[in-house]
Amino acid sequence: xxxxxxxDVVKNYGDVYAVNHVSLTVEDGEFVALVGPSGCGKTTTxxxxxxxxxxxxxxxxxxxxxxxxxxxxxRDIAMVFQNYALYPQxxxxxxxxxxxxxxxxxxxEIDKRVQAAAKTLDIVHLLERKPRELSGGQQQRVxxxxxxxxxxxxxxxxxxxxxxxxxxxxxxRSEIKRFHQDLNATIIYVTHDQLEAVxxxxxxxxxxxxFLQQYDSPANVFANPVNMFVASFVGSPAMSLIPLTASxxxxxxxxxxxxxxxxxxxxxxxxxxxxAKSSKVVLGxxxxxxxxxxxxxxxxxxxxxxxxxxxxxxxxxQVFVSGAVVNVSVAPSFQLRPxxxxxxxxxxxxxxxxxxxxxxxxxxx
Amino acid sequence: MTMELSAGAAKRRGxxxxxWAGRIFLVLLLGxxxxxMIWMFITSLKTGFAAMQYPPQWWPAExxxxxxxxxxxxxxxxxxxxxxxFWNSIWVSTLTTILAVVVAVPAAxxxxxxxxxxRNFLFFAVLLRNMFPAVVFLVxxxxxxxxxxxxxxxxxxxxTYLTFGLPLAIWLLxxxxxxxxxxxxxxxxxxxATRFQAFLLIVMxxxxxxIIATSIYSFIGAWNEYIYAYTFLTRHDQMTxxxxxxRFFSExxxxxxxxxxxxxxxSIPVVVLFLVLQRYxxxxxxxxxxxx
Numbered sequence: 001x002x003x004x005x006x007x008d009v010v011k012n013y014g015d016v017y018a019v020n021h022v023s024l025t026v027e028d029g030e031f032v033a034l035v036g037p038s039g040c041g042k043t044t045t046x047x048x049x050x051x052x053x054x055x056x057x058x059x060x061x062x063x064x065x066x067x068x069x070x071x072x073x074x075r076d077i078a079m080v081f082q083n084y085a086l087y088p089q090x091x092x093x094x095x096x097x098x099x100x101x102x103x104x105x106x107x108x109e110i111d112k113r114v115q116a117a118a119k120t121l122d123i124v125h126l127l128e129r130k131p132r133e134l135s136g137g138q139q140q141r142v143x144x145x146x147x148x149x150x151x152x153x154x155x156x157x158x159x160x161x162x163x164x165x166x167x168x169x170x171x172x173r174s175e176i177k178r179f180h181q182d183l184n185a186t187i188i189y190v191t192h193d194q195l196e197a198v199x200x201x202x203x204x205x206x207x208x209x210x211f212l213q214q215y216d217s218p219a220n221v222f223a224n225p226v227n228m229f230v231a232s233f234v235g236s237p238a239m240s241l242i243p244l245t246a247s248x249x250x251x252x253x254x255x256x257x258x259x260x261x262x263x264x265x266x267x268x269x270x271x272x273x274x275x276a277k278s279s280k281v282v283l284g285x286x287x288x289x290x291x292x293x294x295x296x297x298x299x300x301x302x303x304x305x306x307x308x309x310x311x312x313x314x315x316x317x318q319v320f321v322s323g324a325v326v327n328v329s330v331a332p333s334f335q336l337r338p339x340x341x342x343x344x345x346x347x348x349x350x351x352x353x354x355x356x357x358x359x360x361x362x363x364x365x
Numbered sequence: 366m367t368m369e370l371s372a373g374a375a376k377r378r379g380x381x382x383x384x385w386a387g388r389i390f391l392v393l394l395l396g397x398x399x400x401x402m403i404w405m406f407i408t409s410l411k412t413g414f415a416a417m418q419y420p421p422q423w424w425p426a427e428x429x430x431x432x433x434x435x436x437x438x439x440x441x442x443x444x445x446x447x448x449x450x451f452w453n454s455i456w457v458s459t460l461t462t463i464l465a466v467v468v469a470v471p472a473a474x475x476x477x478x479x480x481x482x483x484r485n486f487l488f489f490a491v492l493l494r495n496m497f498p499a500v501v502f503l504v505x506x507x508x509x510x511x512x513x514x515x516x517x518x519x520x521x522x523x524x525t526y527l528t529f530g531l532p533l534a535i536w537l538l539x540x541x542x543x544x545x546x547x548x549x550x551x552x553x554x555x556x557x558a559t560r561f562q563a564f565l566l567i568v569m570x571x572x573x574x575x576i577i578a579t580s581i582y583s584f585i586g587a588w589n590e591y592i593y594a595y596t597f598l599t600r601h602d603q604m605t606x607x608x609x610x611x612r613f614f615s616e617x618x619x620x621x622x623x624x625x626x627x628x629x630x631x632s633i634p635v636v637v638l639f640l641v642l643q644r645y646x647x648x649x650x651x652x653x654x655x656x657x
Contacts, residue, residue: 052554103557
C-alpha cells in the first residue's frame with residue numbers, strides 16, 4: 001500500500017471547474033472519504049486519481065511515483081464502481097482473474113489468488129456464475145474481489161454501496177471497514193452520504209463546487225466545521241443556522257433578531273462575533289446541544305414548533321426561530337404539539353458562529 | 366420490477382377488446398405478407414402451362430421440381446447464368462457487409478465514446494446521406510463510376526452499397542455502444558488493459574449481437590438492391606441476382622414458374638441467415654429499448 005498525494009489538482013471544462021485546485025494527502029493505510037453533494041467534484045477527483053480522465057493541472061503521486069501522465073493500467077490501483085462494472089460475459093472466476101491475466105501472471109498463481117480472494121469474500125460457491133445471476137450484495141462482493149486479487153497500491157471506491165438496499169448497505173459498510181483494517185489498505189472512498197463517511201473513514205474530505213472545503217477526521221469536521229456549508233452538510237439532522245445581527249450592549253455582546261429578541265453571548269463567543277467582517281453573524285447549533293423549554297428561561301429565545309417526529313427513543317422536532325428552521329431533539333416524554341410556542345436554549349460552549357458575509361466559521365485568534 | 370410487471374398485466378387485461386383487434390390485425394397483416402410467398406412457391410412447382418391456367422390451380426395437379434433443376438444444372442445456359450448471378454450476389458453482398466462492419470465498428474465506437482470537435486455535425490452528415498431517395502444519386506454516381514472506370518465491375522456496386530449501408534451500420538452500432546456502460550472499459554483499463562485491449566476484450570464481445578444485426582441489415586440491403594445494379598452493370602457475367610433474373614421475362618412471354626423458382630432460391634440465403642442468427646437479432650433489437 002502507498003501514500004497518495006494530490007497537489008493543486010485542477011480539472012476544468014472551459015470556464016467550468018469540476019475540480020478547483022484540490023490538494024490533499026492520503027497517508028499509507030488511511031481510509032479517506034470524499035464527500036459532498038452531487039456535482040461537487042468528488043467523483044471527478046477520484047477519476048483523476050485513477051487516470052480515467054486527464055487532469056487540467058496539478059500533480060498526483062502514488063507511493064513515490066508521479067503518476068500524473070500515466071495510463072490507468074500503469075498506476076497500480078484498483079477501483080470499485082458504483083454499478084460494479086462486472087464484465088457481464090465473464091464468469092465470476094474470470095472476472096476475478098482478468099486483472100491478473102492482464103498482468104500476465106502464470107496460470108497456477110492466478111488460480112491461487114482468485115481462490116484466496118473468493119475465500120476472503122465468501123464467494124467461492126459463486127465462482128462459476130455469471131454476474132447477472134448474482135444478487136446485488138453478491139455482485140458487490142465480486143467487485144471488491146476483483147479489486148482485492150491484485151494487491152494494488154491503493155483502492156478507489158466510487159459510491160460502492162449506493163445501489164444496495166438499506167440493510168445490506170449497513171452490513172457491507174462494516175465489511176468494507178473490516179477489509180480496510182485487515183489489509184491495512186489505502187482507500188479513497190467517494191460517497192454523497194455523510195453518514196457513510198463519518199462511520200467508515202479515518203479522514204473525510206468535504207467538497208463543494210469543485211473546492212475542497214475541509215479535510216480532517218470525522219470527529220473534527222463534526223465538532224469544528226470550517227464554514228456554513230460543512231456545518232450544514234455533516235451531521236444528521238443538519239446543524240441549524242439562524243442569521244442574526246451582533247451588537248454590543250452594556251459591555252456584553254448580544255445577537256439580535258429582526259423580531260427584536262436578543263441572545264446574550266458568553267465572553268468568548270462575544271469576541272468571536274465581533275471578529276466578523278460586518279455585524280451579520282450566523283448562529284449555528286446541533287440538535288444535541290439545544291434545550292427546549294415550555295417557558296422562558298434566561299438565555300433562551302422564542303420559537304414555534306413546526307413538525308414533531310417521534311422515532312421511539314428520541315423525538316425530533318423542527319422549530320421556527322426568527323424565520324429559520326431549527327432542528328431540536330427532546331425525550332419522548334416531553335410532549336410537543338405543532339404550532340406550540342416554545343423557548344430554545346443554546347449551549348454557549350458548543351454553539352457555532354459564522355461570518356454572515358464570508359460564511360466562514362468565526363474563531364478566536 | 367414486480368410492480369411494473371403487475372401494472373403491465375393489469376393494463377393488458379383491461380384492454381381485452383383491443384387485444385383481439387390487435388390479433389386480427391396481425392393475422393391480416395401476416396396473410397398479406399405470407400400469401401405472395403406461398404403463391405411464389407406454388408407457382409414455382411407448376412409447369413409453364415399450369416401457371417397460365419384460368420381459374421388458377423391452388424395446388425398444381427402435377428407438381429414438378431423441373432424449374433429448380435433447370436436453375437442449378439450447370440450444363441444448361443439458364444443454370445450456368447443463374448449460378449453465376451448467385452455467386453456474384455453472394456460476393457458483392459458479403460464483401461459489402463465485411464467492409465461495412467470493419468469501418469462501422471471503430472467509427473460507431475468513436476462517435477459513442479469520444480468527444481471531439483465537429484462530432485455532432487459529422488454524425489448528422491453521416492445520416493444525411495440516407496435521407497435522400499436512392500434515385501437522386503443514381504446519375505451522379507454513374508458519372509463518378511464511369512470516371513473511375515468502375516462501370517461493369519463489382520467494385521462500383523460495393524462502393525455504392527457502402528454509402529447506404531455504412532451510415533446505417535454506424536448509427537445502429539453507435540446505439541449498441543451507447544448502451545454498454547463506459548465503466549466496463551474503465552474497469553478494464555484499471556485492471557491493466559490498454560484502451561484497445563479494453564475495446565477488444567470487453568466491449569467487442571458485448572457488442573456481438575449488434576455487429577450481427579448490423580451485418581444482416583447490410584447483407585440484405587446489398588442482396589436485394591436492384592436499381593444501381595441494373596444501371597452500373599451491363600455485362601451478363603457480372604450481374605447480380607435481382608438484375609439477372611430478369612432474363613425470365615422476354616418480349617413475348619414470361620417464364621413464370623422459372624422466375625418464381627429463381628426468386629424462391631434467391632430468398633433462401635436471407636432466410637437461412639436470419640434463422641441462424643435470429644437469436645442475436647431479436648436480442649439486438651430489444652437491446653436498446655431497456656435501460657439496464
